[in-house]
Amino acid sequence: MSHTSALRAHLVRSRLAGSVATTREASLRSYRLFAARDPRALIGLDPEGAWEQRDVIALMARRCGVSADPRHTVGCDVIDPELTLAALDAFADRLAAAARRGAPVLLGTGHPHRLLDFYVRLADALSAAGCAVLTxxxxxxxxxxxRFGLRTFRLEYVRGVALMRSRAPERPGGEPGAHTHSPLPVRVALDAAADGAGPLPELVIGDHGWVCGAGQLGFEAIGLADTDDPAVFVGQAEGRVSVAVPLDDAVRAAYYRPLIRYVLNRARLSQ
Structure with a gap:
């Protein structure tokens, strides 16, 4: 079995693609909010086009493989594993290009409890290749x-990957950071870099607001996105996100490890 065939089987078996845990109801709600220009769904993107809900559904069908039928309103959503594999190839190619030129990179996640290890491995590999991993x-x-009101967080880095932590002490054994879709963290990081705290990144890697927020500001951005994250795919369609990888972003952290190996091997960044 080829590496690609093995990874395709893993994607479906782990529900990273194929039938995923994200519900059709959740995805359609996000598409409605995006069409209404709700900041919770825009996550830092300012769309240029007039994206009605039907347009978002059609785009997500093309980019993710979800049902294009707006009358399909219940059940589990679907991601085409072939689209995930193609996007992982493109993702790896952008990593390889950054490594070849020793580009400074910025990594951040709004899903630290699931995706932190994925990004940490990328940060380690890019650093070993000569890229400055910015903090x-x-x-x-x-x-x-x-949804609980205004909350105060602090921006922290774990082995080169940015995440949000609550200012309140975390309980022992708690999650390694806060789940957030907000673009504010990447804006704060980029403002600090622009103010002289370090070079500006040539590539931003992440999810949610990290991708859309950076892409909206003109930085090359690549990342992962679920079926209920339409802004990332609209950003790609409008040319502000370079690569959007469709997959379930909330499965067990261990399930992303074969993806890490695949991406690093294709980018020739395996250590």
Whole structure:
């Protein structure tokens, strides 16, 4: 069995692609919010086009493999594993290009409890290849409006990967950071870099607001996105996100390890 065939089987078996845990109801709700220009769904993107819900559904069908039928309103959503594999190839190619030129990179995640290890491995490999892994605005306060009201976080880096931590002490054994879709963390990091705390990144790698927020500001951005994250795919369609990899972004952390190996091997960054 080829590496690609093995990875395709893993994607379906682990529900990273194929039938995923993200529900059709959740995805359609995100598409409605995006069409209404709700900041919770835009996550830092300012769309140029007039994206109605039907347009978003059609785009997500092409880029992810979800049903193109707006009358399909219930059940588990679907991601075409072939689209995931093609996007992983493109993702790896962008990593390889950054490594060849020793580009400074910025990595951040709004899913630290699931995806931190994925990004840490990328950061380690890019650093070993000669890229500067940037950590601007370490410890900086970030106020984010959530469904529970305004909450104060601090921006921290774990082995070169940015995440949000609550300012309140975390309980022992708690998650390694906060789940957030906000673009504010990447804006704070990029503002700090622009103010002289370090070079500006030539590539931003992440998810949610890290990708859309950076892409909206004109930085090359690549990342992972679920079926209920339409902004990342609209950003790609409009040319502000270079690569959007469709997959379930909330499965067990261990399930992403074969993806890490595949991407690093294709980018020739395996250690």
């Amino acid at each position: 601007p605005a370490q410890g900086r306060r970030v106020d984010i409006t959530t």
